[in-house]
Amino acid sequence: MLIKKLLLISTVCPLILSVVAAQEPSGAFTGRGLDNVAAFARLVGYVRYFYAGDAAAATDWDAFTIRYIQNIETASTPVELAQMLSELFTPRAPLIQVFPSGDQPRPISDFNLPADRMQFVTMWVHVPMGDPRVPPFGMLPGERIQVPLGTTSLSYADALYLHYANKQADILVNDPLSPIVVDLGGGVSAAIPLAVYSDD
DSSP states (O other), X not given: OHHHHHHIIIXXXXXXXXXXXXXXXXXXXXXXXXXXXXXXXXXXXXXHHHOXXXXXXXXXXXXXXXXXXXXXXXXXXXXXXXXXXXXXXXXXXXXXXXXXXXXXXXXXXXXXXXXXXXXXXXXXXXXXXXXXXXXXXXXXOOEEEEEETTOOEEEGGGSTTTTTOSSOOEEXXXXXXXXXXXEEETTEEEEEOSOEEEOO
């Protein structure tokens, strides 16, 4: 529920404005094209706010969205859509997998993960929805944190948002080998790690 609410507020509203500004007056998304664009928008939200790799964090996601959204509209099948999304997102988030819904993703352990980059776990931390200090219809910016490998949780006292929070709570450290699998619509799904291994 937290992920869905966060994406609704922080991704869908700005994305709609960006798309409207970029579209020709007569260019309306319909049918298959609309499903493709919705899947693309959802994946942008997940990767932008939850995939903690360096390339994803350095991407200008507004420019990326405006540049590629009309290309994605042209996919005619789920297989083609999955291939197009994979080609766009893999350079920015190498461990995500996009595939036709009903197929199974490969285990992350099958990827060639260099041992020297497995000293730490890097993940995004976002202020919880409902925190009284979050402005209405707004959000506080997230931050990527890095914790030693083997850490399973940390307290707010050890994290970045103690000054925003009014209570103590544990933040669970996500397992890089256990991605979430989400239905993007348009007949495709994605496996997205909520943490990545990293070096110092």
